[in-house]
Amino acid sequence: MESEDTKFIERLELIKGNDSVRSFAKKCGINEGTMLRYFNGSLPSISNAYMIAKACDVSLTWLAGGEGGEALSEGKSKKTVAVYDMDITPTNPVFDNKDYYMFSISVSSGFVEVVGGDGNNLVGLYMRGKSMEPELNQGDILLVDRSSSTVSQDSIYAFYYKGAHYIKRLQRIGNKVKVLGANATYDSWFIDNINDVTVFGEGIARVARL
Numbered sequence: 581m582e583s584e585d586t587k588f589i590e591r592l593e594l595i596k597g598n599d600s601v602r603s604f605a606k607k608c609g610i611n612e613g614t615m616l617r618y619f620n621g622s623l624p625s626i627s628n629a630y631m632i633a634k635a636c637d638v639s640l641t642w643l644a645g646g647e648g649g650e651a652l653s654e655g656k657s658k659k660t661v662a663v664y665d666m667d668i669t670p671t672n673p674v675f676d677n678k679d680y681y682m683f684s685i686s687v688s689s690g691f692v693e694v695v696g697g698d699g700n701n702l703v704g705l706y707m708r709g710k711s712m713e714p715e716l717n718q719g720d721i722l723l724v725d726r727s728s729s730t731v732s733q734d735s736i737y738a739f740y741y742k743g744a745h746y747i748k749r750l751q752r753i754g755n756k757v758k759v760l761g762a763n764a765t766y767d768s769w770f771i772d773n774i775n776d777v778t779v780f781g782e783g784i785a786r787v788a789r790l
Contacts, residue, residue: 589619591643595636597695597785598715598736608635637693658686663704663721666738666745666780682706685721685787697725697784704787705738705747711761712736712747721787722747728782731757731774736783741771747783 596604605615609631618624624632633640664680685704692699704721716722716736724738731737731752738747751758757771771777 588623588644589621592618592632593786595632595638595643598783608632658688659692659699659702660684660686661702661704661723663706665706665708666747687723687787695723695785697723697782698727701726701781702784703781707747711763711766712749713763715762716747716786722783723785723787724781725784726781729779731777731779732782738780738783740778740780741776750777 599607601616601619602612605612608615608628610628614624614628629644630640633643636643662684663682665682666680687702689699692702703724703726705724707716707718707720707722710718722736722738728737731750734751735749736747737750738745739750740746746759749760749762751760752774755772755774757774757777758768759771760768
């Protein structure tokens, strides 16, 4: 059985989305070192919990104890998001194809509002491998906004390149693209021509499977 501390970390991860701990701490007005302790199992004071809840537009009762409504907004409608296994999709994946469908998850519309993206163009991609740990772990689900089809900013993307599918952080440098994993044991690498990259969508949030 999961402890309350573990469940609190999961709720923090949910509202942090793809932000780094540093940017998330800045958003909440809390020292980075203090925020890092929360992600490592410490519980915040009431005042700091309130600051986090206010900055992320969630209820304090939900953040503190998982009660009081859906993750990110009480009374908001839910969206059903289909989850696919990108490792077995073709070059140009058809996301309504049952051969690649795994299951569906429900997310509140309030959650989508907070993390951004086009709520009508969301799919979930099942994470495999270790190259994106600890940012994305094996078995996590990456919510992907399919309306993003180009590398427009430094972000995590689902993309196809030279016969393989990837979920990596991409940085555009002129007409080149730098490909980065989150795991320090994996080297970064470059794609010389951005036109060789087929982007399926931009990652907007991580959902841990509970």
